[in-house]
Amino acid sequence: MATSCLSNYRMGIMQFRIAARADVPAILSMLADDEISRSRGFGAAVSEEADAAIWAAFDQIDADPANELIVGDDEGEIVATCQITVTPGLSRGGMKRLTIEAVRVRADRRGSGLGRAMMAYAVQRAREHGAGLVQLTTDKRRTDAKRFYESLGFTASHEGMKLTLGG
C-alpha cells in the first residue's frame, strides 16, 4: 500500500506522507492559523504542548487503516495537512467513499499550487482504497475554497449541515 508520494512541486522535493507524532505541533499550528477556526474558539489557546485529547485523537487515527492524517513535507518542513477517512457503505452498489477533512496549507505557501498537489494525492489515495466518490465540506464563508475545489472537478451539489453538541 503506497502511503507516500513525491511531487515536483516548486522544483524541490515535496513528499506527501502519513503524519508522525513529531509532526503534530506543526499540524496544530496550521489548524489554528485560520480566521474561521479562530472564530470557533480554536487558536489562541493552542500551544505546542498538545493536550491529552489531541494525542488520543492522533493515536486513534494512527491505529486505524480507514483514517490517514496526511502532511506535505518539504525537506523536513511541514507545510500542508489534511485528513482522509474511507467509509464503506451499502449505497451505490457497495461503493466506498473517501471524506477529506481539515485541509490546510501553511500561510506562506498558499497560492503556490501546493493545495492542488495535496488534493491530487488525496484523490490518488481514494483510488488506492477503491473509493468511487471523494467528498468534503467547506464553510460557505470560504468562497475561494469553493472555487478551488470546483477547479479540481468537485461539484457543490449538496448542503453541508452541521449540528454542534453541547457538553
Place this chain on the structure above:
Amino acid sequence: MATSCLSNYRMGIMQFRIAARADVPAILSMLADDEISRSRGFGAAVSEEADAAIWAAFDQIDADPANELIVGDDEGEIVATCQITVTPGLSRGGMKRLTIEAVRVRADRRGSGLGRAMMAYAVQRAREHGAGLVQLTTDKRRTDAKRFYESLGFTASHEGMKLTLGG
C-alpha cells in the same frame, strides 16, 4: 455501550438498533426507492440478491466500531435506516465528529415523525461516542430534507462537495 433504543413512536414499539445481515434486503429496498438515487443509476438493477460488493461493505461496517448501520425496527418490520461514522480528528481540541449517511424512511412511513425519532437516536449515539459535532450532507434538490434537518437544529453552513471517480 448502548446499541439500541426504544421509542414510543406511533404508539407501537419502535426499536433503533444495529442492522443484522437479515436486514440488508430491506435496507437496499429503501436505498433504491428514491428518485435521486434512481437518477444515479441505483435502483432498477438492485434485487434482494445483494451482490458481493454489498455484502463486503456490510461485513466491513459490522466489524468496525467506528461505523454503525442503523435500522428502525417496528416489531420486525424494517422501516428506516441510516449509517453513522465516528471520526477522530485533531481540529477543535481533538474533537470527534459523527457523520450520518444514507438516511432513508420507508415510503409508506414518511411524514410520521419516524425520521425525527431516528435522527434523535443518531444524535444520542453521537453523545455516547463522545462526539462534539454531528454532520451530514443532503442533495440540494432535496429541499424538504434541508428544512427537516434545520428543524432538528442543523445549520446549512457548509457546501457539500462531491467528486465521482471514474473506473
